[in-house]
Amino acid sequence: MSRPAVAFVVGTRPEAIKLAPVAVLLGRSDWAKPNIISTGQHGATVAETLRGFGLEPDVELRPVRDLPCVGGLTSSLLHVLAAEFGHRRPELVVVQGDTSSALTGALAGFFAGIPVVHLEAGLRSRDITSPFPEEGNRKLIAQIAALHLAPTTTARDNLLAEGMDAASIVVTGNTVVDALQSSLGAAAPYNDGVLEAADRSGRPLVVVTAHRRENWGAPIGRIAAAAAMLARANPQLLVVVAAHMNPAVRATIEQPLRAVANVHLTGPMGYAPFARLLARARLIITDSGGVQEEAAALGVPVLVTRDTTERTESLDAGLSQLVGTREIDIVTAAGHLLAGDQAPAGRFDGANPYGDGRAAQRSVQACRWLLGKGERPHDLALTSLHH
Template sequence: MNITIIAGARPNFMKIAPIIHAIQQKRSLKFDIDFRLIHTGQHYDKKMSGDFFEQLEIPDPHSNLEAGGGSQAEQTAAIMVRFEKELIENPTDLVLVVGDVTSTMACAIVAQKLHVKVAHVEAGIRSGDWSMPEEINRLVTDSITNYFFTTSDVANINLLNSGVESERIFFVGNTMIDTLLKNRPKFNKPEIWDELNLMEKNYIIMTLHRPANVDEEYKLKNLIEEIIKNTHGLPLVFPVHPRTAKILEGLGIAFDNMHLIEPLGYLEFNYLVERAKAVVTDSGGITEETTVMAVPCMTLRDNTERPETITIGTNELLGTDPNAIAPAMEKLFAGDWKKGAIPELWDGKTAERIVDELVKLYRINKK
């Protein structure tokens, strides 16, 4: 069985790493299974060096399509054109896509048009917000997927409600958590820890990247000012994209306890998250990691595609109104934040379950 695995952005590699390990494990047991890893190049990340792949213990991609840049449409077209050529030159039994980036959707379309089956890992999650490009990617990908691997019962219900047959849905858990649990013992203290004299549970981490938060300048200013006002003077560590840093500089936002730093590596960033008093974010993936590490999390969005991090985990959806920040911070500093629990099957064994199911499906289809 040959599987072509697609990754288009840095978080995708966290999701596919344990799947690659599970395939390698099957091969060591003499199973007839192999993979080809394709990086579409959708996002260029200078931190995705050899060290990055070494940390995740995965090989360099077999091919990089270098399809980054341009508008949504230009990027989608570039990925499709280049992946079609790749797939024709390197036939496969299955294309496996993860998450909800443009590459996920584009490669699923190409595969189906070439009559290759598609498996979608992290299928069925929905925010209900069609203004998010990721939501369109999810909807399109799931409308043409053959096998759906899900992270939660909510995702299962979303798929069933959209007409997907139950026998094509496999509730397996969360591969991001596989990666987190495997690497947790290896979290690495970044230099910033000593430079800022950080102390455990005595600082807050913030990440903001969604255009709705960072591109509207005065909205960003109001959010940050309100957060700073309610941090009780604790250090606010903000790994920030250079573009966002320029916006902040232009707005004249600077506070003694706000520390803008460059984006960190996976092991370094999660070292800080694990020891933080809380995380303020607009990311989806981070809410999953904070849930497993039992770190209070405040999400500055009006919706989320990961509701289990709220109903079960340590996350709270604050929305984008700055007035919601003070009550949340008050609850945090009063020690009243919910303890949370870990969602079902977020146990570090998701990738094994995925590969087991793929092997079964392959054998059934070969009969």
């Protein structure tokens, strides 16, 4: 007999990274098979990321692209996903995080009467405008999900505080740790002579990324100016700017940095070489939630160029600090960290607040339990983790 399908809705590269370990393990099971639906949000980038885990999209949708507003994208995605679930009725719909693809995948599944599983449930910044629209998206998904796969006990507590049924929440850890461990084990080449030379010489690296919608425009310009100031003040460093795939975002951050000798602009990178780059960094400056989690798993200090973050576990563990987007705040905090004034110069010791690399295993077991085909997994006890 053919195995029933579990739909994975994937729109962006971060979703592909975090859903891939779950899809891989489910594909090895004897009770269900993954059906990977690419919504076309990040198109070829999603397909490339999935291939790094040995996966391919089963379905590639064609929503209306380049719409001028979030509402237009959301309505287009909902339309094509509703049609897909009407044509093929999976046993479950799995969505990850807080993107437009995640929200519309959850809504389309709910409208079709298909149980929705929310991977990375329960993250909250407690500011509905930041990140926008992600904070709203993830709160809406929580209202209709049948199963909440919370990455941490803090995320579980957020869901309980909002009235979610405790029986519907499983603490799994974050699958980004699974993905990171798998990718680092592959030892992928950079295909970048500057980065390969820096690895051979042991030159210290600072990695900078920026892409958040609320930082578009002047805030990203200030982040770029701070990176330039930091590079000029520390000529021994190589400041690596791994820019976003959005060309407008990339132009804003790259333009002020082109004339700085010890700044290297990589453009978008594949996930495996990017993981290798993060593991080499002395310091990371980012507005990315996923990078905050990856840095914690690697023990690399992070300056978060936002005013709020839903990754509070990193803050509580002393692995990251919020600095906003003012140049002087970024440069001052970076200087202290690089000098060892505020944190260890090397890697951090202690528990990884985002899990043990077995989040995908717990997630697959939880899906099986939801369908009445297996036992409920034990919640991850993060306090028992050690590097």
